[in-house]
Amino acid sequence: MAELLVVRHAQASFGAENYDQLSELGHRQSVIAGETLRRMGWVPDRLVTGTLARQKQTLQSMGFKEEPDEHPGWNEYDFHDLLRVRFGGTIPGPVQNDRKTHFRTLRDTLRDWQAGGVVGARETWAAFKSRVEAAKVFATGTEAKRVLVISSGGAIGQLVAASLDAPPEQMIALNLQVKNTSMTRFIFTPRAFFLHEFNATPHFAPPEHAALLTYS
Structure with a gap:
């Protein structure tokens, strides 16, 4: 079985004219998220992002410099x-x-x-659901065993809700819980896809990093 680790982008620039840029805090969040993955020995063999700047900046600040594959289905609504x-x-x-x-x-x-x-x-709700499903197929249609995706809260919420066959409103509750740089893990095979871990933030567990946690 292979792993799909979907990380929400770090803190963007809420209230700014250009929201689609990481804040200074967002870059710090990304750095420690990347460091934590490497300390855990979790090294991806495929990188994927949407097309948004905040997603790409998160990946870069995490310390993964290889050019990622892109799929717009990982973008936020x-x-x-x-x-x-x-x-x-x-x-x-x-x-x-x-x-x-x-x-x-x-x-x-x-x-x-x-x-x-x-x-x-x-974009309609139906179109959003369809593109998130297409992004999942794109990310998991691979021989890679560890796929790292940088996405956004809405896409993550919908991916989790779909994997649990949850009603649409549950996607909203999941979406609004997703923390910046949180890690949601799925296990997949050619015939199966299931949730293993949701919204984990091991990198914010040390007391010196707790104040870095944000939701937007």
């Missing part, structure tokens, strides 16, 4: 687009800049999206 559509084109300031308001509103928006609402968004 476009939450900015979903929120813009919900609010008629302009995201209110508190939703954009206040974390509690943002995530409460995002949760409600995702429920509506899953139910067929947020009409006019660039």
